[in-house]
Amino acid sequence: MRICVLVKQVPATDKVKMDEKTGTMIRTEMEAELNPLDMYAVEEAVRVKERLGGNARITVISMGPLMAVDAVKDAISMGCDEGYLLSDKLLAGSDTWATAYALSGAIRYLGGFDLIFCGERATDGETGQVGPSVASWLNIPALTYVSKIERLEERYIRVRRAVEGGYEVVETELPVLLSVVKEINEPRLPNLAGKLRAKEMQIPVLTVDDLNLNRSFVGLEGSPTRVVKIFYPKLSRNGKIISGKNPEEAVDELISFLESKGIL
Amino acid sequence: MIGKEVFKGVWTLGEQRDGEISSVSYELLSWGRELADKLNVELSSVIIGYGLKEKVKELIYRGADKVYVVDHPSLVHFKPDVYSRILEALVKEFSPEIFIASATTMGRTIMPILATRIGTGLTADCTGLDIEPETGLLLQTRPAIGGNVMATIKTPKHKPQMATVRPRSRKPLSKDTSRKGEVIVKEYPEEFYLSKFKILDFVKDETSQTPLQEADIVVAGGKGLKGERNFRLIHELAQLLGGAVGASRSAVDMGWISYPHQVGLSGKTVAPKLYFAIGISGAVQHLAGMSSSETIVAINSDPEANIFKVCDLGIVGDLFEIVPLLIERLREYKEGKKNG
Ligand SMILES: Cc1cc2nc3c(=O)[nH]c(=O)nc-3n(C[C@H](O)[C@H](O)[C@H](O)COP(=O)(O)OP(=O)(O)OC[C@H]3O[C@@H](n4cnc5c(N)ncnc54)[C@H](O)[C@@H]3O)c2cc1C
Ligand SMILES: Cc1cc2nc3c(=O)[nH]c(=O)nc-3n(C[C@H](O)[C@H](O)[C@H](O)COP(=O)(O)OP(=O)(O)OC[C@H]3O[C@@H](n4cnc5c(N)ncnc54)[C@H](O)[C@@H]3O)c2cc1C
Numbered sequence: 001m002r003i004c005v006l007v008k009q010v011p012a013t014d015k016v017k018m019d020e021k022t023g024t025m026i027r028t029e030m031e032a033e034l035n036p037l038d039m040y041a042v043e044e045a046v047r048v049k050e051r052l053g054g055n056a057r058i059t060v061i062s063m064g065p066l067m068a069v070d071a072v073k074d075a076i077s078m079g080c081d082e083g084y085l086l087s088d089k090l091l092a093g094s095d096t097w098a099t100a101y102a103l104s105g106a107i108r109y110l111g112g113f114d115l116i117f118c119g120e121r122a123t124d125g126e127t128g129q130v131g132p133s134v135a136s137w138l139n140i141p142a143l144t145y146v147s148k149i150e151r152l153e154e155r156y157i158r159v160r161r162a163v164e165g166g167y168e169v170v171e172t173e174l175p176v177l178l179s180v181v182k183e184i185n186e187p188r189l190p191n192l193a194g195k196l197r198a199k200e201m202q203i204p205v206l207t208v209d210d211l212n213l214n215r216s217f218v219g220l221e222g223s224p225t226r227v228v229k230i231f232y233p234k235l236s237r238n239g240k241i242i243s244g245k246n247p248e249e250a251v252d253e254l255i256s257f258l259e260s261k262g263i264l
Numbered sequence: 265m266i267g268k269e270v271f272k273g274v275w276t277l278g279e280q281r282d283g284e285i286s287s288v289s290y291e292l293l294s295w296g297r298e299l300a301d302k303l304n305v306e307l308s309s310v311i312i313g314y315g316l317k318e319k320v321k322e323l324i325y326r327g328a329d330k331v332y333v334v335d336h337p338s339l340v341h342f343k344p345d346v347y348s349r350i351l352e353a354l355v356k357e358f359s360p361e362i363f364i365a366s367a368t369t370m371g372r373t374i375m376p377i378l379a380t381r382i383g384t385g386l387t388a389d390c391t392g393l394d395i396e397p398e399t400g401l402l403l404q405t406r407p408a409i410g411g412n413v414m415a416t417i418k419t420p421k422h423k424p425q426m427a428t429v430r431p432r433s434r435k436p437l438s439k440d441t442s443r444k445g446e447v448i449v450k451e452y453p454e455e456f457y458l459s460k461f462k463i464l465d466f467v468k469d470e471t472s473q474t475p476l477q478e479a480d481i482v483v484a485g486g487k488g489l490k491g492e493r494n495f496r497l498i499h500e501l502a503q504l505l506g507g508a509v510g511a512s513r514s515a516v517d518m519g520w521i522s523y524p525h526q527v528g529l530s531g532k533t534v535a536p537k538l539y540f541a542i543g544i545s546g547a548v549q550h551l552a553g554m555s556s557s558e559t560i561v562a563i564n565s566d567p568e569a570n571i572f573k574v575c576d577l578g579i580v581g582d583l584f585e586i587v588p589l590l591i592e593r594l595r596e597y598k599e600g601k602k603n604g
Pocket of ligand 1: 120
């Protein structure tokens with residue numbers, strides 16, 4: 001079975017700064033990490049491979065600046081077999097439509113896969129759109145919000161999808177793209193052998209021309225959406241703080257507050 | 265889609281489950297009505313399912329001028345391939361300039377597939393939509409990066425301009441049965457309804473009566489609860505208030521409650537009328553999932569806790585003293601109401 005995992009490198013979440021003029025993120029090497037939600041996708045791919053008993057190969061693909069090679073290596077250290085980095089100045093500023101187009105191009109270039117895993121969303125852009133869009137570019141089914149793989153056979157898969165109010169059991173055909181949610185597994189920590197293997201591995205860099213991509217479909221120019229303004233929300237509400245009162249008084253105040261808000 | 269001249273009208277995507285129209289469909293019409301009025305165009309709602317024909321008038325009562333219904337036995341459940349095939353055909357036939365859906369699991373699945381097929385942009389999980397007066401373009405505002413920034417996004421050259429909208433970010437318009445509108449039933453050849461998906465079952469999450477993201481009230485507990493048994497306080501309070509149970513990641517990591525209840529960056533985003541944070545410190549990743557709640561109440565023993573910066577009412581104190589008392593008082597309160 002040919003398995004692919006799509007991973008994104010994201011800024012370590014609490015240190016994000018934005019360039020308010022260009023609407024892009026200001027990042028430095030130290031602040032980047034593998035998207036935490038992609039670890040569940042990597043883990044699930046590795047578990048599928050373990051269940052199949054070696055009869056599978058996992059390829060990691062990431063699109064991003066050259067430093068995103070670290071995200072690919074993190075995934076490899078958890079048990080993936082090989083990795084590619086899609087990196088090219090022409091790709092800078094791609095929105096989800098253009099990102100998904102480029103990633104689907106890399107998937108085609110590498111010969112296609114039976115199972116493609118991705119995370120529910122990246123913790124920076126947070127759209128959750130790249131997975132379903134990649135599936136659409138490849139014209140294969142997308143199983144989103146997967147919380148469990150119930151059965152996997154050569155040409156067919158049955159999963160649970162976590163949806164509003166419960167879960168749905170769905171079957172479809174392979175090849176398929178799955179976006180997984182956090183409850184699907186508990187990602188492993190890479191062991192030393194895994195880390196060493198990842199460190200030594202060569203990660204080929206693919207460019208727009210390697211993949212024969214249409215230049216007018218990628219980068220800022222190829223993106224249908226445009227960030228036109230960035231601003232910081234004011235979180236602070238300057239609410240009323242009840243302090244140093246006994247529990248009875250505090251609860252009284254709380255109840256009148258809830259009444260005044262029409263909640264009680 | 266570039267090149268076609270006339271794209272006109274605002275569309276919303278209705279949702280249904282088991283033949284009942286979901287409330288998010290009406291919330292969207294509230295957004296859509298405002299946009300359509302600013303542009304002086306028609307507002308239409310599209311709904312796909314089975315057994316809906318009699319019910320779609322409700323969409324007109326709630327603000328739609330037109331309803332497109334596709335009704336077929338094979339459409340009972342959401343199937344991404346069939347639904348996107350139908351929506352693509354509808355969009356190509358009627359060319360709306362704006363198409364919005366709710367950022368539910370369905371909306372977040374179908375809209376990227378559709379936008380890719382059509383070749384247009386899609387903005388995710390918006391909390392603000394407006395029309396730019398000079399250009400008539402849709403201004404789409406959304407939180408990103410864990411709620412740390414807000415971005416306004418435009419789709420300047422492609423149509424329709426597509427967006428998903430955060431559920432519960434608007435109230436539905438009140439029902440007006442005197443509103444008139446047109447219902448258009450669309451039919452397609454049988455092969456349109458063939459799907460690669462088979463939906464075998466739907467299992468309700470037994471621990472939550474009200475789906476977290478649809479609840480008007482969320483009572484959430486954190487590490488301050490100190491144990492699984494104490495978490496019962498949260499369940500009890502939620503039940504008394506008629507709300508759903510939420511949790512911080514720490515509480516989920518401890519195994520006190522299951523992941524579907526997690527609120528925050530790597531969990532659910534909620535925006536209820538009341539968010540009640542108990543024994544939660546208010547880490548930025550937690551705030552990312554609840555800071556747009558209408559009213560926030562917090563109980564925490566640490567006066568410096570970050571959650572107090574974002575709350576409307578904060579109580580500094582021991583939750584183990586306050587919450588049981590509150591539960592008792594709420595019981596009395598309810599009894600009192602019942603007995604007049
Ligand atoms: C503030 C802000 C707001 C934005 N809003 C929008 C918007 O509304 N619409 C829009 O189209 N674009 C938007 N973008 C651009 C978007 O963030 C980028 O296109 C981004 O590269 C991919 O989207 P994402 O981060 O949302 O990923 P998601 O769609 O959330 O990622 C889901 C999964 O797809 C895979 N994946 C995503 N990106 C990559 C990658 N580069 N390489 C490999 N796998 C990947 C991973 O498995 C990931 O877990 C926004 C950007 C910013 C900075
Ligand atoms: C990438 C990433 C993603 C994350 N995603 C999420 C997410 O989705 N959701 C999330 O919640 N977190 C998330 N986190 C974790 C987050 O950073 C915090 O660690 C977490 O929210 C803390 O949970 P807590 O407030 O329950 O625990 P703590 O921070 O330990 O706070 C416990 C609070 O209880 C109070 N307390 C203790 N005893 C009492 C008492 N007797 N009475 C009253 N108050 C008491 C304490 O004063 C303290 O404020 C994420 C972190 C990262 C790095």
